[in-house]
Amino acid sequence: MPTPIEGFSKLSKEEKIDWLLANYTHNPEAAKNTLIKYWNTDQKLQKLHDEFIENTISNYYLPLGVAPNFLINGKLYAIPMAIEESSVVAAASKAAKFWLSRGGFKTTILGSEKIGQVHFMFYGDAKKLKSFFNTVEHKLHSDAAAITKNMEKRGGGIRNIELRDKTEALDNYYQLHCTFETLDAMGANFINSCLEQFAKTLKNEAQQFDSFDKTEKDIEVVMSILSNYVPNCLVRAEVSCAVDTLTDDKSNATEFAKKMVQAIAIAKAEPYRAVTHNKGIMNGIDSVILATGNDFRAVEAGVHAYASKDGKYTSLTEASIENGIFKFWIEIPLALGTVGGLTSLHPLVELALDILQKPSAQELMQIVAVAGLAQNFAAVRSLVTTGIQEGHMKMHLLNILNQLGATEQEKVALTNHFKKNTATHNAVVEAFENLRKGA
Numbered sequence: 001m002p003t004p005i006e007g008f009s010k011l012s013k014e015e016k017i018d019w020l021l022a023n024y025t026h027n028p029e030a031a032k033n034t035l036i037k038y039w040n041t042d043q044k045l046q047k048l049h050d051e052f053i054e055n056t057i058s059n060y061y062l063p064l065g066v067a068p069n070f071l072i073n074g075k076l077y078a079i080p081m082a083i084e085e086s087s088v089v090a091a092a093s094k095a096a097k098f099w100l101s102r103g104g105f106k107t108t109i110l111g112s113e114k115i116g117q118v119h120f121m122f123y124g125d126a127k128k129l130k131s132f133f134n135t136v137e138h139k140l141h142s143d144a145a146a147i148t149k150n151m152e153k154r155g156g157g158i159r160n161i162e163l164r165d166k167t168e169a170l171d172n173y174y175q176l177h178c179t180f181e182t183l184d185a186m187g188a189n190f191i192n193s194c195l196e197q198f199a200k201t202l203k204n205e206a207q208q209f210d211s212f213d214k215t216e217k218d219i220e221v222v223m224s225i226l227s228n229y230v231p232n233c234l235v236r237a238e239v240s241c242a243v244d245t246l247t248d249d250k251s252n253a254t255e256f257a258k259k260m261v262q263a264i265a266i267a268k269a270e271p272y273r274a275v276t277h278n279k280g281i282m283n284g285i286d287s288v289i290l291a292t293g294n295d296f297r298a299v300e301a302g303v304h305a306y307a308s309k310d311g312k313y314t315s316l317t318e319a320s321i322e323n324g325i326f327k328f329w330i331e332i333p334l335a336l337g338t339v340g341g342l343t344s345l346h347p348l349v350e351l352a353l354d355i356l357q358k359p360s361a362q363e364l365m366q367i368v369a370v371a372g373l374a375q376n377f378a379a380v381r382s383l384v385t386t387g388i389q390e391g392h393m394k395m396h397l398l399n400i401l402n403q404l405g406a407t408e409q410e411k412v413a414l415t416n417h418f419k420k421n422t423a424t425h426n427a428v429v430e431a432f433e434n435l436r437k438g439a
């Protein structure tokens, strides 16, 4: 039975590993070999990764793939994707190719506003608080000048600070609801630094505001933090084409288009379906977010909140057929950065941004939205035609064969076999066993 440890973070990497494996694994020697296998032989690179987080013991690899042929606003991209799930990159590539010959993807930035809030309790007269805010608003800006100077030089900075009375939701609760433009930075550090300065100014100035009584002077700041809900940091991506060009066989095109629209209508109407539908979108989005060193948890949280913005969780994509034109689109909030954070620190992130031709944050928003839309198009297209398993199992085949310990020769033979046969887990195991038996 392991016992708690004091001062774990102070131990060396080696000591941490030895303690961990001795206390929590059945075969410490084998476990250590596994950890070491994933260390980079380039010690400088390994140290860089060790220092990204705390208590690092090894590296956790995800495959980095690429989906070529994305035509976005007339420009061709190959999109890097970091993801463990088979068939996602293939689906993206397929959708990219499909839309390449139909005019490609069109995107628009609908907003780039980031949000942060100072949450505080005020025990007193709300009218007095409002007049206090009007008096100190300029000081909130000027006290933060040292933090905002560089961002302002580049055209960004604090856009607005608003006092919000939230007492209907929670007794005595008010907030400074602040909006920012952080340009090519995701902006978390910038925003949080501004907010913490606003909180200080708010507290200090309240102490000196003559109209406040003693209780009112004691504004209780609870916390100051950016919001990952960014409904006005929004991008739209769209594809469209004549219905009769949607399928190779024109006689199926109208039925296919209708089924696509119905599938989206179901995801609009039914939260159980909407969650899975949006999960498919996030397959595309998260993998580009990860490859470009952005924060997928922040994006996930914000996107799902946006999917519920009208009070019910619903589809993030929409589809229509009007005047013989099939249209498919997404509007999605994405707070991304192409400078700061991991972008110049992680060599593969730097490379991914290079492959994307060094996009601005707004360009990256457009590329990511397209990856989400493409992924959803590919998934829903499979769902309403062949079903998802046919394509998925073909891609998953190698994982099953690797699990079974198939040799390279066996993999070639079985991949060929399943070009003509339906691949289910059992069918693959059976075919593998037959091959070994020489049947």
Ligand code: MEV
Binding pocket: 085, 276, 277, 278, 279, 280, 281, 283, 379, 380, 383, 388
């Ligand atoms: C699997 O990762 C994603 C899908 O389930 C998405 C969908 O159902 O639309 C195929």
